[in-house]
Amino acid sequence: MKKVKVGVIGTGTISGIYLEAPTRFSILDIVAVADLNLERAKEKAVEYNVKKVYTVEEMLADPEIEMVINLTIPKAHYEVTLAALEAGKHVFVEKPLTIDVEEGKKLLELAEQKGLRVGCAPDTFLGGALQTCRKLIDEGVIGKPVAATGFMLGAGPEGWHPAPDFYYQKGGGPMFDMGPYYLTAFIHLLGPIKRVTGSTQSAFEKRTVTREEDYGRQIPVETPTHVTGLLDFENGAVGTLITSFDVMGGTQLPCMEIYGTKGTLSVPDPNNFGGAIRVREMGAHDFKEVPLEYGYSDNSRGIGAADMAHAIRAGRNHRANGQMALQVLEVMHAIHESSVEGKHILIQNACSRPEILPFGLSQDNQELFEK
Structure with missing residues (x-):
């Protein structure tokens, strides 16, 4: 299966485990990193053998990059994800999807209009x-x-x-x-x-x-x-x-x-x-x-992005998806809102229970991701 070319925006502490992801998930090909701190981005590029160091604008303008992994701080999630979608890129974003529920809805609506995917951590499930x-x-x-x-x-x-x-x-x-x-x-x-x-x-x-x-x-x-x-x-x-x-x-x-x-x-x-x-x-x-009956029991952050990459190629739904992340975001806000207002809160943003992974999936048997 053809690899998905990926750019990573944000090279802080958590970026390391994502930059290692191509060693575990062959579908991912991380070709560029970007960060407001260019020196830090350059250091990560050298450490993880990434070919290109970009500004965010340069990354979003690169037609080779199909998917962006957004590892910026939470308050920047909306702005960066929006820009990536507008540039025609699929986006996998660290949790939370955004800070604001309405902003999260706008991102998913834009992605649907443009035929793009939005995925979101956590992918520990x-x-x-x-x-x-x-x-x-x-x-x-x-x-x-x-x-x-x-x-x-x-x-x-x-x-x-x-x-x-x-x-x-x-x-x-x-x-x-x-x-x-x-x-x-x-x-x-x-x-x-x-x-x-x-x-x-x-x-x-x-x-x-x-x-x-x-x-x-x-x-x-x-x-x-x-x-x-x-x-x-x-x-x-x-x-x-x-x-x-x-x-x-x-x-x-x-x-x-x-x-x-x-x-x-x-x-x-x-x-x-x-x-x-x-x-x-x-x-x-x-x-x-x-006993565990599935693999990936070590630190496998990036599996959600890999599943999304396979879903892009296979034309199926991805599991760590934006709809579930939006419901999670709404639920967290609603818990706080309920305490202030003293009432039950009905959840407005629907999602589906994600499909279980194919039985037998492993690092040596990744074609099962296509299911």
């Missing part, structure tokens, strides 16, 4: 762990799913992150930081969400940096730091998702669990591609570990 969990659910191992829980509870990033301020500004917070992983996994496992209810709070008005390099600096808190969402799925299941930067003493809660009429499925951290899966069937005395 395409890893071996969550694909195996999906297979277990589809095979009826736990019966009909009736409920789900997800927990991301911690003390916040000010103890380790070199620039934690963003996490406490509007558009930040634990839900917008980690919610996309959990919500994308839920939609993959259970299907679309139709209604949400939320309750939010902040335990502290200011956070104190505890990293040695910036110890004692105060960060004003401008967004909720403990966010609880109730999720009503179209299939009838009810979910609970709690994300928090206010849990200072740790937790013994699981990352995710799915509860069915015949048993319980313990799902590993959706921020990862692998992890331990456990099932406790009705009547059993304990959980038993289930």
Whole structure:
């Protein structure tokens, strides 16, 4: 299958794993990088053997490039993705799709008008762990799913992150930081969400940096730091998702669990591609570990872009798609909105449960991506 020529915009920390993607996914051919910091772009180009270093404008003008991977900061996602679509490029963007729901809708409408694809991270749901969990659910191992829980509870990033301020500004917070992983996994496992209810709070008005390099600096808190969402799925299941930067003493809660009429499925951290899966069937005395039945259980970021590239060539739907990313974005906003307005919020932007990956897909058997 003919490779898809790709340009990467944004060469920050996360770019490394994407620039490695062609070594795992033969459909991708990264031919250029661009960044506002040209020196950084040049360094990445040398490190990952990328032929060209461009400005953004030069990249979008290059007719050889079919697809752009947008790794800019979230507030630039809309502007860069819009420009790439207007230039006739397919786009795969890091999460979130945009900051604003209406802007996200505009991007998808433009892409449809121009016959282009928009894909969006996270693509961890395409890893071996969550694909195996999906297979277990589809095979009826736990019966009909009736409920789900997800927990991301911690003390916040000010103890380790070199620039934690963003996490406490509007558009930040634990839900917008980690919610996309959990919500994308839920939609993959259970299907679309139709209604949400939320309750939010902040335990502290200011956070104190505890990293040695910036110890004692105060960060004003401008967004909720403990966010609880109730999720009503179209299939009838009810979910609970709690994300928090206010849990200072740790937790013994699981990352995710799915509860069915015949048993319980313990799902590993959706921020990862692998992890331990456990099932406790009705009547059993304990959980038993289930081996992974799919590949790509290591850090395989880029698999979503590779699946989209194969979909472009094969003329099928891609899995980490813009419609799902838009629903995830709307759900996160709606949880916060529900808390402020004190009411249920109906989700307006529809999506479909993405197809499970073909069984047997591996690095040595990538033609199965064509299915």
